[in-house]
Amino acid sequence: MNKHKRFKTSVRLLTGSVAGLTLAAAALTYTATADATGAGGAYGSSADAPGGTRTVRYDLGDEAWHLPQTGEPVELSGVVHYPADLGEGRHPLIVMLHGWHESCADRQAEAVRTAAEDSGDDAAYAAASARLFAWPCAKGTPALPSEDGYDYLARALAAEGFVVVSAGANGINASSVSGDENAAARADLINRHLRMWQKLSTSGKGELAGKFTDPVTGAARSVGFVHHLDLGKVGVMGHSRAGAGVTWQAADSHRGQWPRGVKVKAVAALAPAYNVMTENMSDYTITRTPFAVVRGTCDGQVGGEAFAFAADAAKGNRSGFHRFAVRGANHNYFNTQWSPRSGQVAASDDATPVEGHPGQCTDHEGSTPTTHLTEPQQRHVAITYLGAFFHRYLDTDTTQDPVLTGARHPVAAITEVDVTASTP
Template sequence: MITGMALAPRKIGAVTAAVAFAMVLTAPHTTATPDHRTGVRKIEYSLGDRAFQVPGFHTEPGGPVADLELTAVVHAPRTLIGKRPVVLLAHGYWKPCQSDQWVWPCPQADAFPSYRGYDYLGQELARQGFVVVSVSVNGVNAGEMGQSADIARAALMSRHLELLRDLNDGKGPLAERLKAFRNHLDLTNVGTLGHSRGGRGAVYQASDRHAAELPAGVRIRAVLPLAPADYYAPDPEAPENLDYRITKIPFAVMTGSCDGAVNGGSYVDNAKGRNLAPIHAVTPKHANHNYFNTEWSYDNDSRCPDTGLTPEQQRAVATTYIPAFFRQYLLGQHNPIVSGGWPGVDVVTHQPIG
């Protein structure tokens, strides 16, 4: 079974102990850029490249606990009125350093900006009223692989949600620099999206088994694994399946028909017939794996390169379906394409049982 793109051989590790969080506080670095043409503001924040650790997640099996960054770019409506739902984005497995070194932090301070590869999507979601946070996961990519990396991705995503929750209450390391967001974030109405192995982390975080591990006051209402890497489970009730089974939250798995890295089917198979909320298998025809991220689009991984979509066409699919999905499940605004698709995008929907 294909389990996602890898640019270099890596060893597999696993974490079975409960996850605790550790963070080294540093002064947050932020930059802000309003875009008056679109009505969207863009803000970046970073607490440093060694700001977070997940006990049990190592740089390599038997190695030291890995240092992880707390870095993100935020797209939000330029004018915030009331509390806005939050959409958290997490990229997948790609080189952490532009110099092709698989270490973290990067010795040459040349971190690869995978988290900026969804700026086009963040801008569109923000234009439609969401506060969108795309997080950097380079430190995880430089560490162990396997389920331990999924646990670390989920923990990193939850830590960002915890930071945003505290920010909304006027507390924590982001409160002073991002004070304009205070009282404008609804952390009880969160959507998550993970691309590639980020999809595995997002599903692990939102699964029925791990719902109680979310930060207090945070509620995930919808999940979209985007071309998610598959996991291996030998039978339907294997522990791995339970770790990635979502039955109580709507989710959509979007995987292109020409994806040369993953097939994404295991998540729907794991939940269908058990689901208490709608689940959607979304297949953009002729889409590949990498074009969803603008920083990865130089690598055409398509199974059908002669008939595939252009990067612009593929991102147009993303900015059509993904906002409609989150508007339906976070804002209650039904859109028929979420369950039915449109020409060029097939959707198979499994309605709630019972």
């Protein structure tokens, strides 16, 4: 079953300086380890990862925050990857958020749901789904750690000098909010985390003080983040429905909701699931912040409307708009916890196979068949292009421009990436 409800709607067309700039992708080399490309370590965090990075967690509780819209409970938790040596300067902060996926790793419920789907038992299917999308999870049932799914990307960015927080959003996934309210809720959650980090960075106080733990042992860890974060250089990245959330959070009309002292300088929507039936595009319009959107040609959850919607949202943007169409990428491989190699509950390959052509894939819209990327290959592409984007706009590193405009081809040995760019 497809996770994202699709609506019939006219396709929004790329306009202005964005139209017609379809180009091939460009190059960047990172000091990421094999784990960072998705080869293994993302399934079990290490506090002392290779590549000069460290990892800690924080968890303020499954019901530490409540949705402003409905009062439903949401966790305040995150996994943090950062340079092992924070040095004397300040580091840009990147906040990542996952999208809609099962919230509880209930294997029995998964088996019941699969059987119910096969037999057409709608009642049993709904009951099992309710267990998988509960929050908090039933006693003895672990939460599904979707926030860990971007460890490969966070470690690569941390190795390049960024502090990266991937926040949990299981409470939102289990909530009743949908459509624009869902995007707004995810934006609120990002701002909630940013507020905690702003307090910690400036004073060493607040809710995060003394809350960091080793991701493996659970032992308390002390990290000197105070005065080492540059909250004037914040990046946000959202996957799937959180792609809509970060677009909402960075929209011109919502900048006033950012915590005091926080300035979002780069927003990336990864395979974003937008509410294409929204009646108010101003809630998503970004003209003052650099904006990137990524989608795979074998995405089984999100269609081409992701690009069209993002282009409409970026109409009039003079800060930089970048569109990356990744040949052979699906939806789930961007998150290791949602991908088959993890062995996690509800993990799957969402690409549409091409009958009679093993190893080829397409999407539900019938895109041109192409070679299906492996999990490590797809994540390598994400590291390359998202890394270039954040370096360019958080570090003002103009050497990344050829990557972002398609003048060079960094992943040509793996796949093609079609680039559309409007640069400042």
